[in-house]
Amino acid sequence: xxxxxxxxxxxxxxxxxxxxxxxxxxxxxxxxxxxxxxxxxxxxxxxxxxxxxxxxxxxxxxxxxxxxxxxxxxxxxxxxxxxxxxxxxxxxxxxxxxxxxxxxxxxxxxxxxxxxxxxxxxxxxxxxxxxxxxxxxxxxxxxxxxxxxxxxxxxxxxxxxxxxxxxxxxxxxxxxxxxxxxxxxxxxxxxxxxxxxxxxxxxxxxxxxxxxxxxxxxxxx
Amino acid sequence: xxxxxxxxxxxxxxxxxxxxxxxxxxxxxxxxxxxxxxxxxxxxxxxxxxxxxxxxxxxxxxxxxxxxxxxxxxxxxxxxxxxxxxxxxxxxxxxxxxxxxxxxxxxxxxxxxxxxxxxxxxxxxxxxxxxxxxxxxxxxxxxxxxxxxxxxxxxxxxxxxxxxxxxxxxxxxxxxxxxxxxxxxxxxxxxxxxxxxxxxxxxxxxxxxxxxxxxxxxxxxxxxxxxxxxxxxxxxxxxxxxxxxxxxxxxxxxxxxxxxxxxx
Numbered sequence: 001x002x003x004x005x006x007x008x009x010x011x012x013x014x015x016x017x018x019x020x021x022x023x024x025x026x027x028x029x030x031x032x033x034x035x036x037x038x039x040x041x042x043x044x045x046x047x048x049x050x051x052x053x054x055x056x057x058x059x060x061x062x063x064x065x066x067x068x069x070x071x072x073x074x075x076x077x078x079x080x081x082x083x084x085x086x087x088x089x090x091x092x093x094x095x096x097x098x099x100x101x102x103x104x105x106x107x108x109x110x111x112x113x114x115x116x117x118x119x120x121x122x123x124x125x126x127x128x129x130x131x132x133x134x135x136x137x138x139x140x141x142x143x144x145x146x147x148x149x150x151x152x153x154x155x156x157x158x159x160x161x162x163x164x165x166x167x168x169x170x171x172x173x174x175x176x177x178x179x180x181x182x183x184x185x186x187x188x189x190x191x192x193x194x195x196x197x198x199x200x201x202x203x204x205x206x207x208x209x210x211x212x213x214x215x216x217x218x219x220x221x
Numbered sequence: 222x223x224x225x226x227x228x229x230x231x232x233x234x235x236x237x238x239x240x241x242x243x244x245x246x247x248x249x250x251x252x253x254x255x256x257x258x259x260x261x262x263x264x265x266x267x268x269x270x271x272x273x274x275x276x277x278x279x280x281x282x283x284x285x286x287x288x289x290x291x292x293x294x295x296x297x298x299x300x301x302x303x304x305x306x307x308x309x310x311x312x313x314x315x316x317x318x319x320x321x322x323x324x325x326x327x328x329x330x331x332x333x334x335x336x337x338x339x340x341x342x343x344x345x346x347x348x349x350x351x352x353x354x355x356x357x358x359x360x361x362x363x364x365x366x367x368x369x370x371x372x373x374x375x376x377x378x379x380x381x382x383x384x385x386x387x388x389x390x391x392x393x394x395x396x397x398x399x400x401x402x403x404x405x406x407x408x409x410x411x412x413x414x415x416x417x418x419x420x421x422x423x424x425x426x427x428x429x430x431x432x433x434x435x436x437x438x439x440x441x442x443x444x445x446x447x448x449x450x451x452x453x454x455x456x457x458x459x460x461x462x463x464x465x466x467x468x469x470x471x472x473x474x475x476x477x478x479x480x481x482x483x484x485x
Binding site: 070074077078081 | 286307310311314315317318
């Protein structure tokens with residue numbers, strides 16, 4: 001086997017979660033940036049506000065994430081100049097998908113999850129793969145801890161779960177505070193078992209009154 | 222003024238060393254509806270007169286936000302102005318993307334001036350028929366520039382372009398030395414006054430003027446029509462209280478200033 005010397009990516013680890021409610025959306029990501037078995041920093045934000053009611057969280061290669069965020073921010077500014085309004089969350093979702101597929105043959109190494117409110121004020125979450133395949137879901141998780149978190153969300157958020165086919169509801173019937181508590185619980189659990197998840201979790205909640213942010217401490221080991 | 226022999230091509234000089242097509246383009250600016258700009262050390266205000274093609278149509282947009290820290294007001298061919306605004310917006314976005322910082326105003330006006338100059342030296346192009354008042358804030362402070370179809374640009378404390386702009390200029394010439402120390406609200410008031418000078422008797426209402434401001438701690442934005450109307454009303458009340466004698470000297474000034482030629 002020849003030694004591959006052209007591997008230009010790096011996985012910085014981390015986990016992102018998003019849950020859509022009837023009139024809110026919770027997006028959360030841990031703040032640890034790692035490489036291999038080392039931690040680069042305990043205080044790195046993987047969440048980016050793209051528009052008034054639209055927030056993106058991604059895990060994967062943070063260098064590509066920074067570039068992707070800048071790209072989308074610039075495209076959003078152009079949209080605002082042309083249309084005199086902010087982009088809606090579903091519009092941003094399509095833009096993100098197109099931007100990712102544009103680099104189909106040299107992808108952004110990012111695993112994205114987009115959360116916000118749609119034009120009716122209902123919560124929406126979109127989940128992506130690295131090359132732009134996306135789907136609107138009631139909740140999602142990406143990153144190194146996703147495998148630990150998704151089964152718990154399937155169990156706890158019953159109605160939007162794809163395990164009940166067809167999904168009974170597009171969004172969870174939980175209250176905003178219950179969803180935030182659930183997010184804190186799943187992160188605490190994922191931190192126990194996933195070495196790349198920990199330090200702090202940054203939780204962003206979008207609802208009709210705006211966007212608010214909170215930080216919760218996690219285990220640092 | 223109208224020499225037909227050397228004015229067919231923009232790339233033809235006249236024996237007197239003039240490019241008539243460029244001068245004709247600047248004439249287009251003079252025919253457009255008025256726009257004024259005023260600057261203090263911390264704020265820049267732009268104000269324009271909104272001309273509507275007819276009572277049935279909407280007003281033309283003459284003030285454009287270019288970035289959070291820059292805006293422009295145009296006079297002349299508004300279609301050219303729209304296209305140039307798109308160019309300016311792109312330049313700002315690209316600069317922000319690469320340097321993660323706002324494009325300095327002086328750099329932007331140079332790029333705009335260079336773009337205008339290209340059109341004065343290509344036989345298959347025509348000069349842009351629009352003058353732009355560029356108002357912006359950057360690290361070096363508040364700035365107001367005027368970009369000409371000729372590719373020239375100048376920095377101003379205050380300036381007016383478009384039809385009957387000489388009246389506004391005369392008004393501002395008397396006051397500009399104090400502008401640097403003006404508060405934000407005084408600057409807005411004087412901008413509206415300057416616009417009123419260009420109306421020459423027509424009733425000033427908030428529906429026919431657009432006012433925009435950019436300043437320290439204040440990104441570029443249009444000022445709400447209600448606030449403009451309040452300023453106009455407060456001014457009108459003061460004037461009704463003062464004697465009609467105030468009106469007479471103002472009119473004499475305008476008559477003499479109309480006669481003086483506008484040099485570039």
